[in-house]
Amino acid sequence: MEATVIYNQNAGGADKLSVDEAMTLLGKQGYDPVYKATGDEEDLDEVLENTQGLVVAVGGDGTQRAVACRLIGKDAAMTIIPLGTANNIARTLGIEGSPEAIIRGLGNPIKLAFDVGQMESPFGKDYFLEAAGCGLFADLLYDYDPDQGKSVLRALNTLKDVAIGYEPKYWQVSLDGKPLSNEYIGLEILNTKATGPRLKLAPKADPTDGLLDVVCVKEPELLKLFDYMGKLFSDAFDEMDNVQVVQGKKLELHWNGSPFHIDAQLHPDPQQANTQDCHGQPISIELLPGALKLYKPGKVAD
Numbered sequence: 001m002e003a004t005v006i007y008n009q010n011a012g013g014a015d016k017l018s019v020d021e022a023m024t025l026l027g028k029q030g031y032d033p034v035y036k037a038t039g040d041e042e043d044l045d046e047v048l049e050n051t052q053g054l055v056v057a058v059g060g061d062g063t064q065r066a067v068a069c070r071l072i073g074k075d076a077a078m079t080i081i082p083l084g085t086a087n088n089i090a091r092t093l094g095i096e097g098s099p100e101a102i103i104r105g106l107g108n109p110i111k112l113a114f115d116v117g118q119m120e121s122p123f124g125k126d127y128f129l130e131a132a133g134c135g136l137f138a139d140l141l142y143d144y145d146p147d148q149g150k151s152v153l154r155a156l157n158t159l160k161d162v163a164i165g166y167e168p169k170y171w172q173v174s175l176d177g178k179p180l181s182n183e184y185i186g187l188e189i190l191n192t193k194a195t196g197p198r199l200k201l202a203p204k205a206d207p208t209d210g211l212l213d214v215v216c217v218k219e220p221e222l223l224k225l226f227d228y229m230g231k232l233f234s235d236a237f238d239e240m241d242n243v244q245v246v247q248g249k250k251l252e253l254h255w256n257g258s259p260f261h262i263d264a265q266l267h268p269d270p271q272q273a274n275t276q277d278c279h280g281q282p283i284s285i286e287l288l289p290g291a292l293k294l295y296k297p298g299k300v301a302d
Contacts, residue, residue: 008059013083017099029107060084105297113290131195133188134260155197
């Protein structure tokens with residue numbers, strides 16, 4: 001099988017695996033590796049337009065999303081070699097270990113039907129692998145600015161700065177036709193367990209179960225704020241007071257002017273001059289079950 005290698009040389013762990021090493025290891029597992037050099041995401045349009053076989057995305061969550069969005073509904077499958085900082089997609093799927101061990105596992109892959117989220121808003125249609133949401137966590141992603149350096153500690157400090165004094169807003173929301181409208185400081189729709197700088201908002205989420213995990217966060221008491229922040233990096237955030245997690249397939253809401261994110265992208269663009277006409281416009285977020293064919297490394301024989 002042909003294996004098209006997409007390699008992000010700017011990924012945080014790029015020093016752990018070179019292109020040549022990836023090609024050699026894939027060849028040993030019976031693949032016919034082909035390296036496609038890309039300068040930016042736009043280059044992927046041409047590279048992946050008619051691709052077949054397996055696409056190997058070597059990099060972080062951003063690289064994996066860029067590749068996945070171009071393979072939705074296609075016959076080509078995808079696998080990920082996580083070299084980023086957060087690696088939320090790989091962690092959710094249990095893809096761990098050295099790059100060499102992961103590639104060896106592709107000799108006996110587990111074939112998954114990976115769900116993909118789709119958002120339609122006044123600003124267009126887009127897809128997400130991890131999460132989409134609005135309120136506190138969208139503001140956190142904007143202030144966090146990963147270009148300034150990625151770390152859990154810096155994310156925690158940014159969250160503290162954003163969260164203190166954050167005012168809840170009313171959201172008109174329904175999930176599969178059932179009302180969820182209320183005042184929230186954050187509303188997150190997750191496909192994976194975590195998003196952004198490893199924020200574990202939905203520790204029970206499963207991107208192969210055909211359901212989105214909708215996390216509704218009401219304003220916590222100030223004295224409990226730091227407890228909430230700590231739980232974001234454990235597996236217990238969904239057990240906190242004022243946090244409600246419900247599952248469904250399609251969420252509809254009306255935009256109230258708060259920024260929202262789709263994976264690591266923010267909408268509307270902070271530089272956009274006038275979004276007043278978009279207030280009150282509908283936003284639809286739904287799941288595309290099994291839209292992406294994904295290979296997960298299998299067990300390696302001793």
